[in-house]
Amino acid sequence: MNFDSFGEFLAMGGHGFYVWWSYLLTAVVVSWILVWPLWRRRRFFEEQRGRLRRADALGQQTEVESNAPET
Amino acid sequence: MTAPLASEPSLWVLFRGQLRRDLKLAFGQPSELANPLAFFVVVITLFPLGVSPEPGVLSGMAPGVLWIAALLATLLGLEALFRRDRDDGTLEQMVLRAQPLYLPVVARMLAHWMVTGLPLTLLAPLLGGMLNLAPEARLPLMLGLALGTPVLVLLGGVGAALTVGLRTGGVLLALLVLPLFVPVLILGVSAAELASSGLDPAGPLLWLAAGASFAITAVPFAIAAALRIGVETG
Amino acid sequence: MKYIFDRLRWPDGLRRLWHRMGSPRWFYETTGPWVPWLAAAAALLIGVGTVWGLAYAPPDYLQxxxxxxxxxHVPAAYLAQAGYILMAICGVVLLVWRMKLADMVMATVAPIGAAFTFLALATGSIWGKPTWGTYWIWDARITSVLILLFLYLGIMGLRRAIERPEAAGRACAILAIVGVINIPIIKYSVDWWMTLHQPATFSVTSAPAMPPIMWLPLLLNVLGFNLLFAVSVIQGTRTEVLLRERRTRWVTDLCRQERA
Structure with a gap:
């Protein structure tokens, strides 16, 4: 351990403001990067679920492109 | 690619024809020809008014001001580069021809350079004099512009070809091409600055020459590919 | 290029793998189980590296x-450049082989790479305040990273502006390739313009000047951020696959399973 107390650790030898700002910013950006695709994915499933439910209620065949690649 | 039919014109005839047509069209509308030049002069007039009319200050910033004004003037002309050809269907004809797209694109860019980059180059020493540019920097500035503006026009051509079918072209085009202009700006300005402080400007000028030859060889392929996308899908 | 590639004698397995990789469905189904492991490894590496770097590494004698x-800062700056190169590679694959998956990866990498570029700029600028006494200085490296950010924004803007996804993908591919050829030219011209800068910290050719207790956590964090980047690109591409293939039967079936 390089620091004697937790207070010193937070102070970072007087540079605490800069160090913690950088790490906070990184945490925010990184969590945005990770959460955004998951959120998009969940919204997609919700939309599709609604679409399928409506299609099933009408007793219709869900429209699927027959020429779409299957593999 | 099919073999050219006997009735199809040779590449050289095609190149000449394209060049002649583009130049004729450009000179047919003198206002479009004059506007970037007028813009160039007006922007340069703003600097003494906005920064300082002091000869010492002006001579220090002259190379940078001239180059940035040239950059913006080039950018101004780019949006219309392929627009008319696209609207009247000429672009489709160009893309659908059996011959490679490379030569018509080179002709198109050469014609555009002759009506934008070349006049800017010729006008630069005059405006340099108005900005109190050191006399020994005049030639390096002109050489730099002569070598650098073709690169600007070609790189800008890629952006123009990529945005040809878009309604929101203008601002996006600037965002696409201005970062790519940075090396040309740096080299061009340094050549003039080196010369005005009595040093040999050959280094940056040679790099510009290298860049120009590379751009003339390689960039038309990118423009051709971008035009194909625009025509096939737009 | 495709001509040369097709005429080379590739082992059958490799050729099959390459063709299978072109299938978005294959990508979706194969990479699914990887994500938790990659994410766990990334969290472990970044956790150890960051705690070590923050609390146990000795302070720099100068700064x-x-x-x-x-x-x-270093992992972010490194990923900012790697992301652009990855986009250009995907662009080549898309233009030469018309591989749809490459376009999906390219579309995903652009905002992630831009985010890391922004992070590199922001942390560099914050770091600049105690080091140079000002938040912004026209240092060669900061300037090239700023231009890199503009290049990313251009690609994102172009993709947004073109309505048809296939056209957008190919246009972005061309721009990414032109950009990637320009990046070293921009970098060297800016370096040459401004010779006032610190030498690169983490060079492959020479031994790092820092003692191991200082650069080991950096190594851990670089590896960890790499995995983090991989996780976010894989996750993003998986979502992109679902969105673009939403009309195919396998995605519809997947939605039905999700509902059950």
Missing amino acids: GDSFRIIYI
Whole structure:
């Protein structure tokens, strides 16, 4: 351990403001990067679920492109 | 690619024809020809008014001001580069021809350079004099512009070809091409600055020459590919 | 290029793998189980690297404790460039082989790479305050990273502006390739313009000047951020696959399973 107390650790030898700002910013950006695709994915499933439910209620065949690649 | 039919014109005839047509069209509308030049002069007039009319200050910033004004003037002309050809269907004809797209694109860019980059180059020493540019920097500035503006026009051509079918072209085009202009700006300005402080400007000028030859060889392929996308899908 | 590639004698397995990789469905189904493991490894590496770097590494004799920003600044700056190169590689694959998956990866990498570029700029600027006494200085490296950010924004803007996804993908591919050829030219011209800058910290050719207790956490964080980047690109591409293939039967079936 390089620091004697937790207070010193937070102070970072007087540079605490800069160090913690950088790490906070990184945490925010990184969590945005990770959460955004998951959120998009969940919204997609919700939309599709609604679409399928409506299609099933009408007793219709869900429209699927027959020429779409299957593999 | 099919073999050219006997009735199809040779590449050289095609190149000449394209060049002649583009130049004729450009000179047919003198206002479009004059506007970037007028813009160039007006922007340069703003600097003494906005920064300082002091000869010492002006001579220090002259190379940078001239180059940035040239950059913006080039950018101004780019949006219309392929627009008319696209609207009247000429672009489709160009893309659908059996011959490679490379030569018509080179002709198109050469014609555009002759009506934008070349006049800017010729006008630069005059405006340099108005900005109190050191006399020994005049030639390096002109050489730099002569070598650098073709690169600007070609790189800008890629952006123009990529945005040809878009309604929101203008601002996006600037965002696409201005970062790519940075090396040309740096080299061009340094050549003039080196010369005005009595040093040999050959280094940056040679790099510009290298860049120009590379751009003339390689960039038309990118423009051709971008035009194909625009025509096939737009 | 495709001509040469097709005429080379590739082992059958490799050729099959390459063709299978072109299938978005294959990508979706194969990479699913990887994500938790990659994410766990990334969290472990970044956790150890960051705690070590923040609390246990000794302070720099010149910059004091502010140098600890390096443990996030260097990985971010490195990923900013790697992301652009990855986009250009995907662009080549898309233009030569018309592989749809490459376009999906390219579309995903652009905002992630831009985010890391922004992070590199922001942490560099914050680090600059205690080091140079000002938040912004026209240092060669900062300037090239700023231009890199503009290049990313251009690609994102172009993709947004073109309505048809296939056209957007190919246009972005061309721009990415032109950009990637320009990046070293921009970098060297800016370096040459401004010779006032610190030498690169983490060079492959020479031994790092820092003692191991200082650069080991950096190494851990670089590896960890790499995995983090991989996780976010894989996750993003998986979502992109679903969105673009939403009309195919396998995605519809997947939605039905999700509902059950």
